[in-house]
Amino acid sequence: MFTRIKDLRISNAYKQDYVADYLALSQSAYSRIENGASEITGSVLVKLATLYQVPVDYLLNDDSQREKTATNLTYYI
Numbered sequence: 678m679f680t681r682i683k684d685l686r687i688s689n690a691y692k693q694d695y696v697a698d699y700l701a702l703s704q705s706a707y708s709r710i711e712n713g714a715s716e717i718t719g720s721v722l723v724k725l726a727t728l729y730q731v732p733v734d735y736l737l738n739d740d741s742q743r744e745k746t747a748t749n750l751t752y753y754i
Contacts, residue, residue, distance in 0.1 A: 678737055679713040685729045685736075686711070700724050 686696055697707035700721055709715035726733045 678717075679711060681736055682725060683711045685725075685731070689729065696725075696728065699728055 686693070693707055693711065694704045697704045700707060706715065710717050710721065722733055722736060726736055
């Protein structure tokens with residue numbers, strides 16, 4: 678999830694301080710969230726989904742893990 682949040686920020690050409698201001702957080706608090714060092718609250722998750730115009734479940738799901746599982750299933754079938 679944290680990698681996806683960082684990737685979205687970078688792909689939208691936002692700086693951490695811009696996103697932090699949007700979330701009403703300090704830049705250092707946002708950096709800790711983005712790096713997985715702090716828990717993310719539901720309200721922050723909803724605000725991030727709104728900012729990036731994506732569903733909350735997109736932020737929560739890790740496609741790389743899903744692809745790995747699909748590959749493993751294909752191997753065993």
